[in-house]
Amino acid sequence: MDKVPAGLPASKHFHIRKFDATTKPMLLSEYAYLWPGATIAQSMKVLSEAMAFKALRLIDTYRAVSHDRFVPWVALAAVDMRESGCDPMGCLANGDPWNKKTVHYPVGVGPWKSKADSMHWALDSFEKGWSVNLRKIKWTIPEILFFCELWNGVLARMEPGTVPSDASPYLYSGAEFDGKPLYEKGKRKERLGDDGRMRGYWDPAQVDLQLGCMAFLKALESKGYNLTA
Secondary structure, eight states: OOOOOTTOOTTSOOOOSSOOTTHHHHHHHHHHHHGGGEEEOGGGHHHHHHHHHHHHTTHHHHHHHHHHHTOOHHHHHHHHHHHHSSOTTBOTTTSSBTTSOOSSSSTTOOOOSSHHHHHHHHHHHHHHHHTOOGGGOOOOHHHHHHHHHHHHTGGGGGSTTOBSTTOOHHHHTTEEETTEESOOBOEEEEEEOTTSSEEEEEETTOOOOSOOHHHHHHHHHHTTOOTTO
């Protein structure tokens, strides 16, 4: 296990106000410290097995896109698990059906010809939005976790009231460390706006019942898969 990163709060999660040159190294150090000792919470083990099973049914799709984009297939599976529950008809951007225009953010994109096409579109948007080149990343477990959190989980670190403080459910729901949950409550929700579009808001009292990416990756690892291959 890596040593405790300098300045890591008691919550085990760093707080982020904005992204700058210090953000990624700081978060990578958090992941590197937590990953070796993290376990799947007993209450989430059945769900983690179910999600791993669903992901493995789509492994050929994930691997095909991985081959083209140089992103580990498990990273694609992890964000797809969060966005669509590994639904063969769910797009990677937000889980809406890939054969129709989306109604959740990003609204009004698609349809695509296949799930793989929707994944390529989402990855293009991710690279443009975060100004990253996924082909140049040397993929380690911390890099995979950083990719997952950037995908749709970073806002939790900027919102007040998560328990523990600054815990992103996208990453940490269902994971424990030293026998304590790495996430307990605080969730981004959506409601219909006056303009007919879905709008996001943060509810600190809401519990995210989805499995987080870390516990999902632990489930795949337990089945003997090399997460960085």
